[in-house]
Amino acid sequence: xxxxxxxxxxxxxxxxxxxxxxxxxxxxxxxxxxxxxxxxxxxxxxxxxxxxxxxxxxxxxxxxxxxxxxxxxxxxxxxxxxxxxxxxxxxxxxxxxxxxxxxxxxxxxxxxxxxxxxxxxxxxxxxxxxxxxxxxxxxxxxxxxxxxxxxxxxxxxxxxxxxxxxxxxxxxxxxxxxxxxxxxxxxxxxxxxxxxxxxxxxxxxxxxxxxxxxxxxxxxxxxxxxxxxxxxxxxxxxxxxxxxxxxxxxx
Numbered sequence: 001x002x003x004x005x006x007x008x009x010x011x012x013x014x015x016x017x018x019x020x021x022x023x024x025x026x027x028x029x030x031x032x033x034x035x036x037x038x039x040x041x042x043x044x045x046x047x048x049x050x051x052x053x054x055x056x057x058x059x060x061x062x063x064x065x066x067x068x069x070x071x072x073x074x075x076x077x078x079x080x081x082x083x084x085x086x087x088x089x090x091x092x093x094x095x096x097x098x099x100x101x102x103x104x105x106x107x108x109x110x111x112x113x114x115x116x117x118x119x120x121x122x123x124x125x126x127x128x129x130x131x132x133x134x135x136x137x138x139x140x141x142x143x144x145x146x147x148x149x150x151x152x153x154x155x156x157x158x159x160x161x162x163x164x165x166x167x168x169x170x171x172x173x174x175x176x177x178x179x180x181x182x183x184x185x186x187x188x189x190x191x192x193x194x195x196x197x198x199x200x201x202x203x204x205x206x207x208x209x210x211x212x213x214x215x216x217x218x219x220x221x222x223x224x225x226x227x228x229x230x231x232x233x234x235x236x237x238x239x240x241x242x243x244x245x246x247x248x249x250x251x
Contacts, residue, residue, distance in 0.1 A: 051103030059090040062107045062178065066090075069174055069183040073220040073242035074125065077235045082125070089123050108178025111214060117247040120216070129241030131221050134159045141217045141245040146173055148204045148219065148245065155197045161239045164223040166194045166231065171204040172220065177213035184209040194226075214249035218242055 063086045067074060074082070096110030096119075110116045124130065132139070136157040140149045148171050158167065168190040176183040186207045209215075223239040224231040234240070 048102075054103050055094055055105055056091075059094050059107060060087060062181065063087055063090045065181045065183070066176060069176060069185055070125075070172075070218065070242065072185065072187065073170075073172065073218060076222065076233070076240045077237070079126075079237075085124075089119070092119055106178065108214065111178065111247065112249055117249075120247050121244045123244065125243070126237075126241040128237035129221065129239065131219055131241050131243040134221060134241065139219065139245060143215060143217065143246065143248045146206050146208060148217070149201070150203070151201045153200050153202070155193065155195060158193075159238075160195065161223050161234055161236060163225055164234055164239065165226045166192050166224045168192050168222045168224065168231075169204065170220040170222075171206050172218045173206045173209060174216040174218065175209035175211050175213045176216060177211060182211055183213065184211045190222075192224075192231075214247065216247050217245040219245055 063083075067082075067086060090107050093107045093110035093116050094105050096113050096116045097105035097107075099109050100106060111120060135150075135153065136159075137153040138151045140151070141147070142149070160167065170190045171188040172185055174183060174185045186209050188204050188206045191202070191204060220242045221240070223234045225234065226232075
């Protein structure tokens with residue numbers, strides 16, 4: 001950045017140099033392309049940039065509220081990479097919106113598509129603790145009865161982290177309105193299972209949320225070490241997990 005010292009003060013872009021006046025009244029010069037000039041956002045060349053900025057801001061806000069909604073499953077341990085991965089997830093969902101024009105595309109519209117639902121189901125919120133791999137059984141969620149049916153379960157196949165004695169499973173049903181960003185999460189009581197568990201099938205159920213929106217069923221797992229009557233939670237990456245079981249909404 002350079003300061004203009006001559007008697008003739010310039011404003012605008014000449015060649016590769018942008019001349020402008022700072023907030024404190026000084027006249028400065030800098031390489032062109034370093035920021036917006038007054039009125040530049042209305043130029044055709046800046047339309048795409050403004051559209052992307054608008055959609056990114058909307059995706060970021062939606063992501064933030066959605067993450068807060070799932071806080072009971074995600075707040076146990078900090079994951080510095082989750083924010084970036086969720087931004088990428090919500091950007092992909094937004095890109096599937098074919099109803100709105102560029103600059104006005106919405107995450108919720110993208111999630112109404114079959115592909116959008118599949119993308120959210122496949123997203124790894126906790127990649128180091130994949131519940132499908134940890135439990136190694138069949139999981140089937142019924143939105144009509146709000147019931148998770150677990151079959152082909154064998155406690156010997158469960159990947160217990162070293163030192164843990166119990167795991168707790170919690171079923172959740174999140175109702176999320178992607179237009180208003182209102183939400184409600186209903187959770188089942190935790191089901192504690194130790195290494196001596198003998199059942200090969202069981203069911204879990206939640207209450208019905210009282211708000212409108214897209215329904216997202218999730219299953220959370222946490223591992224503990226029980227000492228006498230006290231459960232001590234493990235907070236390692238492979239001891240806390242959450243997975244989307246299904247998504248139900250319009251489309």
